[in-house]
Amino acid sequence: MAAAPEVSLSSEHVQRLLQCAVCLEAFNQPKILPCQHTFCLSPCLEGLVEVRTRTLRCPECRADHFVPRGGPGSFPNNLTIIAFLELSAGAVRREAVFGLPEAREPSHQSREVAPAAGGYHFVAEDPMAAGGDGGNGVFSCSVCREERSISRCSHCDQLVCDECRRDHMTQVRYDVMRTIAQIRRGLPQITDQLIILGRKEVQFQNRCEEVKVDISDVFEKHVRDLKARERALQEEVDVFVGRELRGLGVFQETAQVENASISSFCDSAEASLSLSRPITEGDLMEMKRQCMEHLETIQCYEDGITRPPTIKQIQASMESPFLTSTINNFGDLIITSRPLPSLETPSQRLPSRIDDRDLQDQDLSPESRLSRASVPPQLGRPMNRTVETIHQASRAVSISPTQGRRERQVNFELDQILEASRQPSHVRGPNRWDRQERRSDSRLTGLEAGRAPSIMRQIRERTRHRSLGGIPTTRDVLDEREESSDTDNDLLPIELQTELVRRRVETEGLGDDNERMGSPQLEAAFHPTPQPAIRSYSFLPEPLQYGNAVTETAVVLRSLEEETGPQGSSNSNTASVYVSTPRNRYNQKGSSMCQFGQRGNDLGELTCPRGVAASPMDDKIYIADSNNHRVQVFSNRGVFVKTFGRHGQDEGEFDYLAGIAVNGLGQVIIADRYNHRVQIFDRNGVFQRAFGSEGCDPGHLNYPWGVACDNMGFIYVCDKENNRIQVFQSNGSYVRMFGSQGSLPGQFVNPHYIAVSPDNKVYVSDSSNHRIQVFSLYGDFLFSFGSCGNLRGQMKFPRGIAIDHQGFVVVADSGNNRIQIFRSDGRFYSMFGSWGCQRGHFKGLEGIAILADGKIVVGDKENHCVQLF
């Protein structure tokens, strides 16, 4: 059965030909390339594929081939080589075992031939043969072809003789040992993982403990606040009761005196009449007159004209679904799978100054909205809440008894304290405006503003009318106000109300109740709908009549008068103008209070600072250190705090970042200019997310510059090269965009910076059009101001823009190297600064921000510094 040519096939020569040039092994799934070279499919060809270009370079001839869709496996098989491999397989195996080439038969042949030719009959009932493949009875050893005692190898399922089996088993044994050694070497990896896991577990537990502590801190604080509020309310009740009782006592005394005097008059008159003593006619007449008087007095009692002061009803209005739901939903756990992320604690997400009573007078960053909405706010909801708040606020004063007495607000509802008071008054107001804008988006505000006074007049008249009747209840008036506001879209700036109510709370602390008893005018002036009081002078108290507290209020009112002018607000076309004198004394600014940074890339040094932002959380200054590709954080006195970011395209890396903003949660939003994206970091500078990529489709950015946040967490991005503004949710999902290239209203040429005002208007520095444009949150053009020039109110290439809590707009007029301040309606207010590199001078104005204490932070990219004014 030996065949000579087959021997030569198994020679080393042939073996080499059957070897892949890459792995130097016998071909495994040989594939032939178009250049006729053959390689194994795996791993040789698969390892050669250039995934990006889907090409493959032949290792032999370096010809490039396109890889078919199905991968290199789709190259044709080299059938010749496969046939050769099959041919040589048996021979090779034999060589391996016995070291000599044997006569070989192709396996298929042996299957047919063996049973017929061989006289050897394997035991037919051998279970292995019966269970063998097909049971066709292959009785010779599949390795050595000898017909010996055959058994089935349990490893490779072939029929082999004992001898071959022994060899084979030894080989398998080595294989197994090798594998075990390999496994052993791999074991440390598992141990490492275990150690890391243990470490992470500890970290995680610690972190959870911290979170728990944070949570309990916050809750303790709130419980303290609630307790304090409880005490305050109870004290208020005590005071109220005391005063009422005093009032009743006075009435009681009067009545007793009258009772006594009348009865004594009766006694003496009767006596003198019954004593049939002559009475002079004059005395009789006098007596008659006195009788009439007393009758009248009694009549008064009978008719109820004279009657005891009404016993006022007092009740605590504690029902508040709002508070309950707030409590039930208070605090969120943010769980992310990011490795080093902020498991933000509720405390971080709360305004830090909730219980700070003074804050009513200060700038309030609008954060509470944000703090309650870790999910990006839905459009409808905040609005509803606002309405609710307003309504409750109005109910809050509803207990106040009237009737010519100084009223007290006994029950501010708790949620008003918790919710409304921590919100800046102007947040509530403007949200109403939103609603109105939404409802009648195309309407002119001026029209509505013009309508407001008439409504006020109505209400005022109604109020006056009631007061003639004796009891004008605040509640009625307020309810009417609510109604009218619902039906007529009236535009009463709630902030005025709130402000005055607040003033009142303040003045109350100062004044003596009795001193102001029975002063209906003041009453009206302090009425919780103070708008009529302001607009109609008959309700105004005379300034100096009522002591200090009153004077203070009067001053406030007068300043409002000045603002609106003697004709009231009817000529004001922007209804949100409600202040005249900025608390930040802009006209006294101009000398740099603090300057920091110099060119360089060390810590605290700046190279081309662009955007600046003030964190509402901790009043830190965030600076986009543009050419150093990092953010630097300074204290509000200019002391370096920290830095993060570096040059690159990865997460947390920047390429010439520009705009920067910090939202109410302390998250830092950064326009990563050359990477055409916006990145968000948490307040510790840990990367959270990025969105946007280069392009001009919605959601794509092209050199984004300024960024800003509104109080609901939406992110506004100046998409500079696309000449538009894009709005994103805080999670980065695209919401809307507005603007296009051009110089018409609502169009832009290189919009650089953007800011959102407290009354929710979007101010954009439309740089190359030399103007500031103002939009509603929804992108409706409202008005614009500024034109090219260097006069007051004119500007050249305005850059940074910032808005204080009163609505004053601070503009970095970069072409004129000065800072200009405008009122919220665009009227010029003041300006300062000039060209130069000294303090108070500018060369390349960029971003602007306003700190909580009113200082203006100015970034100067040419002087590489930041100045505070």
Added chain:
Amino acid sequence: MAGLPRRIIKETQRLMAEPVSGITAVPDEHNSRYFHVVVAGPSQSPYEGGLFKLELFLPEEYPMSAPKVRFMTKIYHPNIDKLGRICLDILKDKWSPALQIRTVLLSIQALLSAPNPDDPLDNNVADHWKTNEKSAIEQARQWTQQYAKASINNH
């Protein structure tokens, strides 16, 4: 040899079994991917008679990426810089997995026979070669005498 791809084992075995004339490559006893190589200067070249020590390292991706080869012995050659780095296309972009240690070393040997001053790695040497080939060759020969003998003696 643990975890060593079979291809490297095979190549090593074959290098030992069928050495190339003028080249020896011995794997390091501690690292089978690191080879101590000695290349004899080709005849008819200024390097003739010198024995040049090289180091060759097979990276993790080998054979999908080229081995790293460097001259340890100082050599005056326009395509080899003073750190011993070699400017040879098959070690860079022209690498092919069908090449082997053997072929790489043969290529390096060929490079010694045929310096290419138009694609230089060491500009000074290349300039020297281009401006005054004779003196450059003399210099190379001198260096060979000076360094390529000593290094082997030390070895």
